Amino acid sequence: MPVSIQILIIATTVAKKRLSLAIEIALCKAVFFRDGRRMLQNLTLTNHDAQEDWRPTVSTETAVVLSNKAVNGEYRRLVMSCSALAASAEPGQFFQLLCPESAGEKPFLRRPMSVYGMRKAPPEVEFLYKVTGAGTRGLETLVQGDPLDIFGPLGVGFKLDLSWRSIALVGRGAGLATLAPLASMAAQAGIHVTAILSARRPDLLVSADLFRNCGADVVGVTDSEATSGPANVEKILRGLIAGRGCDAFFTCGSSRLMRVLQRLAAEFGLVGQIAMEQQMACGIGLCHCCVRDFNMNGDIVSRRVCWDGPVFDLAEAMP
C-alpha cells in the first residue's frame, strides 16, 4: 500500500476509464489535476461500485506520542507512532488533531497541522507546532506514551514533476514545517532544492538543518538582520533563476512572499505551488468554513482549503 514514487499526471481531459487504469497501474495514491478534485472524486466513487472492498483512505485513530520536545523558543516537535495509513501522508498534507484539554480549556474543534515528517517502518508521523492558543497549549502537555486522536492524512499535498531539475522553496513561520518534508521528497526524486527560509531571528530558523541534510542550499533571511524583506528575497530568487535555474516555486506562510513569487513566476513563465491556511472545522470538505477566494483565469472562485488544497496553484492564490 505505501508507495513512495510520486508521479505528476498532467491531464486536463482524460477519459475516466483510462485514467482509472493509469492510476491503478501507477499505484499512485494522489494525483494533481489542474481542474481540481472532481475526477479524483469520480475515481473514488468508481471504486465504490464494489462495496465489499470499501476501505477508509483517511485514518481516524488514536496515535501514541513518541516525543514532544521544544526545538527552539517558539516551536515544538511532536512525533507520533501511528498506522501505516496515517504514515502514508505526503508533503503538504495535514492532519486534524483532537487536542487535549489544558488548564480547564477544552478545545472543541480539531486543529489542523501539516505533516512535518513521516516514516513507513515503524509507521510514524511528525508535526512541528507553535503554541498559540487553547489547542496548541493542549498539545504542549503531551508526554511520551500519551494517546492523541489524529485524523488524516487530509487534503491535496505538493506534487513534483520528475522532469524538474531545480526548485525553490520559500517559507516563513509555520510554513517551514509544511515545506520541510517536500525537501526530502525532492531529494529522493533527484531534484535540487534551494530553500529560502524566513524568520524573525536567526535562532527561529528551525528546520534549516533538516533542509541542509536533504542536500538543499539554504538561505536564511531574518527580520533582525533586515534580510527578510521582499526586495532581498526577490534578489536571491533572480540570482537563482539566472544561475542554476529554477523550474518551480513552492511556498507557505507569508502572503508578502507569495506576491513576490507570483510576480517572478509570471515574469519567467514558471509554475508554482502554495500551501495555504484557513480556520477549519471538519477538515474534509463538509462545512465550507475554510474557503478562500482564488483567481481561476479571471473568475474569482471560492474553494475549500481543506479539500481543494491546502496546496494550490501559485498563480491562482489570492492573499
Added chain:
Amino acid sequence: MPVSIQILIIATTVAKKRLSLAIEIALCKAVFFRDGRRMLQNLTLTNHDAQEDWRPTVSTETAVVLSNKAVNGEYRRLVMSCSALAASAEPGQFFQLLCPESAGEKPFLRRPMSVYGMRKAPPEVEFLYKVTGAGTRGLETLVQGDPLDIFGPLGVGFKLDLSWRSIALVGRGAGLATLAPLASMAAQAGIHVTAILSARRPDLLVSADLFRNCGADVVGVTDSEATSGPANVEKILRGLIAGRGCDAFFTCGSSRLMRVLQRLAAEFGLVGQIAMEQQMACGIGLCHCCVRDFNMNGDIVSRRVCWDGPVFDLAEAMP
C-alpha cells in the same frame, strides 16, 4: 484557629447575645441546635458587622494529592495536602470535589465526599470513595502531586455530648467513610464506641481496622454471611443497650438500618444522629436541589441536606 474540643450546647432558646458570647468563650466553630441553622446564621452575620475582618470560613482551594490508592475491590482512599481551614473539617462534614475529566467525560458539577480523615500538621484531609460514575472515575485518575480543586468543609457534622459514655455507630457502604472519623473523635472524648459495620462481603468492610484502632468494638455484618439483615442488627443493638449501655446512635448509608435505629431509639428514649445523602449542585445552601423531607414534630418539612445537614437528628429523618 483549629480547635479540637467539641462541645454540645443543648439550647432551644438562648438569647442571641448570650449564645454569641458563650460561643466566643468556648472557641467553638460549629454548634448543633435542635431547631436547625438559623441562629448559627445570625451569629455569622453578627460577625460581619465589622467588615474589615471578613474571612472565608469555607475554603475553595487547589489541594495536592498525596496518595490515591485502592483499599479493596470497591473503595479508594484519597489523601490530600490542603490548607489549615480545609483540614479543620469535622466528622460528618463534607467537601465538594471538582473531579477531573476522564476518558473524555467532563463532570460538570462538583461531587460531594465526606471527610474520612483529617490531620492538622501538616494539614491534610482524606476521602474514601467508590468509583461509580464520571466524577469518581475522574478521581480515580489522580496520582501523587496532582492538583485537585476542593471546596469545604461544608455542612453540619456529628456532635458529641461529653457526658455520654457509650455510643453505637451503624453504617453501610460509603456510610462507613462518613462514620470513621467520628470513632476517633469519640475516642478522644473518652466515649466508648461500638461499631456495627455492614457490607456485602467481609472483604468490603473497609474501615474495620480504623474503627478498631480507635478502641471501638467492631461487629461486622455481611450479606454473604446473612448477618446484615435488620433483625440481626436489631439483636446486636438490643444486646448492647442491655449490656454496656448506649447513649446515642449514629448512622449513615442505609435506610433499612435507619428504620431499625429509629424504632429502638424511640423505644429506649435514645437520641441519635444520621448523615444523609442527596444529589448536590452548590453544596452550600444556594440551589435547593438537595432537599429531603423531615418529620419535625409531625410537620413534614423540606430541608437542604448540604446546609441543614448532612447530619440530622435521627428522629426527624425520613427514608
Added chain:
Amino acid sequence: MSVDLSVTVGTLRLRNPVMPASGTFAEGLDNVVDFEKLGALVTKTITHELRTGNPLPRVVEQPSGLINSIGIPSKGLDHFVEHMLPLYARYSTPLVVSISAPTVEGFANLARAVSIPGVAAIEANISCPNIEEDGKAFAMTPESTERVTSALRSSTGLPLWVKLTPNTGDIAAVARSAERAGANALVVANTILAMAIDLKTFRPSLGNILGGLSGPAVKPIILRQVYQCAKVVAIPVIGCGGIATAKDAAEFMLAGATAVQVGTATFIQPDAMVRIIDGIKQFCLHRDIPRASDLVGGLVVEESDEPDMAWMEPAQ
C-alpha cells in the same frame, strides 16, 4: 439475539436511524465512512441560484459547541442535478436533498425541480428567512410554516421532510401546522441563533455577527423540542441537535424521534455516525430490545411526573 436497526420514516424504510445533518456532509466523507452503512444521505442545502455564503470567519468554537455562519453557499440547481446527483447514484442508501428558497414560490419551484430519479426525499430547510415576511424565517410561525409546506406539498410527490427552527417560541404549534399542511416528517431542528465576541478586536467573532449554535451544548434544548413535537404530531420526527454518541441517539428516540441526524459530531469524530449505529445496536442488545424502532417514544412518564403547570420550572 440480533437487533433489527431499520426504521420507517413515512414511506421510506431506512436500514438504520442514523443519517447526516444537512451542511455537515459531503462526498469527501466517503474517505472515512462507508456510505452504504448509513440510514440515509442528506445533502447540504441547495438553492436555485448560485450563492456564495457568508463572510469569514464562519465558525467559532464554544464550550461543547460550535457557532457557524456558513450561510448557504450553493452552486445552484443545475450543478446539483448534473454533477452531484450522479455521484450519489452509486449508493443504495437513499438520498435526501435539502432545499431552501427565500419565497414560497421559490420553494415550490425548487421542490418540483429536484423531484427526479435519484432523490428519495426532500428536506425543506424552512429555517431560512422569508423575504416576503421581512426576513423572518418561515419556521418561526405556524402560519408561514403552513403556507410554505402546503406549496411544497402540491409541488412534489416525493416524501417531504420539513426542518424546523429551534428559535421559535412555540415549536409544537409550528410542528402541528407543518403536519396539517402535508409534511411527511419533521426534522427537529436547525441551529440556535447565537453570538460570540472576539476580545482582541472587540468585534463579532463571526463575519456575519450572528450564527447558529450546534453540538452537545444544544442537545438538552433540542431533545426537549423533539419531545414537545413528537407529543403533538403523528408523523415521524427526526431528531437533530448535539447528537454525538449512541446514548444521545437513544435519548432522542425515547423522546419520540424515529431517526436522528448527526452534524457537528462528525467534525470532531469523522466516523461518529458509524460509531453511533454500532452503539445503538449494542444498546439494544444489552437490554434485549429486538428492534431499534422499539425505542421510539419509549420514555416512561408517570402521571405524577406531569409538571404542575401552574408552577413549572424553568418557566420559574
Added chain:
Amino acid sequence: MSVDLSVTVGTLRLRNPVMPASGTFAEGLDNVVDFEKLGALVTKTITHELRTGNPLPRVVEQPSGLINSIGIPSKGLDHFVEHMLPLYARYSTPLVVSISAPTVEGFANLARAVSIPGVAAIEANISCPNIEEDGKAFAMTPESTERVTSALRSSTGLPLWVKLTPNTGDIAAVARSAERAGANALVVANTILAMAIDLKTFRPSLGNILGGLSGPAVKPIILRQVYQCAKVVAIPVIGCGGIATAKDAAEFMLAGATAVQVGTATFIQPDAMVRIIDGIKQFCLHRDIPRASDLVGGLVVEESDEPDMAWMEPAQ
C-alpha cells in the same frame, strides 16, 4: 492607572457590575464570598404564599451546563420580611428582591408588599407561567409582558427590573414592551427549557420532566439575546446566562449589558463572582480602559458586518 468598576443601573449605582443570579445565591455564600465586594445581592425568587418546589431529582448535569427544575420553593412573603430581610440589612450592598406570581394582580400585590426599606430594587421574574393565559409564561409574548410590567410599575416606586425568558421567539419585541410599560432595567435572561432522559430507567432525568438549562452551554445564545435587546431599548440590560469568567462578562458588556449576573458558575467555583470582578479590573487595566462602564455596548460592528438579511445564517 486605576479602574473605576462602578456602573449605574437606572437610579442605582453599583460598586461593580457583578451580582448573583436569582436562585443561585443565599446567605450561606458569605462563608466564601465577602458580600461587601459584590455589585448587588439578588434573592431567590419569592412568592406570596409558602411553596414547596418541584419533585426530585431537581438537577441533572450536561456537557458544559446544568438543567434544573428546582421550581420556586418559597417560605412566603412574611418569612421573607421577618427573617431574610434583616439578614441582608447588615450589608451596604444593595439588595434586589426577585418576585413571582401566577397572575398580574398577584405580581402587583407582591411588588407593593416588598417595597419596603432594605429593598433596593425589585426583579420581576416574569418567566413564570401566567395562569390567566393557560400557563404560558408572561415573558413569552410582548402583550402579557406589557400587562404585567404596567401593573408592577404602578404598584411600586422602587427600581423595577424585569427578567425575561430566552424561550420566546422574539425577545427584542418583549424587551421593547417591558421598556414601554415602565421597566427600569431588563435581566436577559432566565434558563432555556430543556430535557434529559435517564437511560437506566428510560424516565426523564428530572422529576419535573422539563427543566431550565444554564451554564456555559447557553452563553452564546443569551449573549445574542442581550445584543438583540440592548440594540432596541434605552434602559440598561443586565446580562445573565453562562457567565463564568471575566472574559464572559466582558463579552456581555461589549454586547450591551450594563451589568451581569452570575448563576451556575458559583456552583462550580463558589468564589466565581469575586474572580470575575477582579478579572474585569485586570481586563480594563491591560487595555487602558479607565471605567468598566466604557465596555458597555463597545462592540465594533462595521457596515460590512451587517448580515445580509435575505440569507442570514443560522436562519439558514
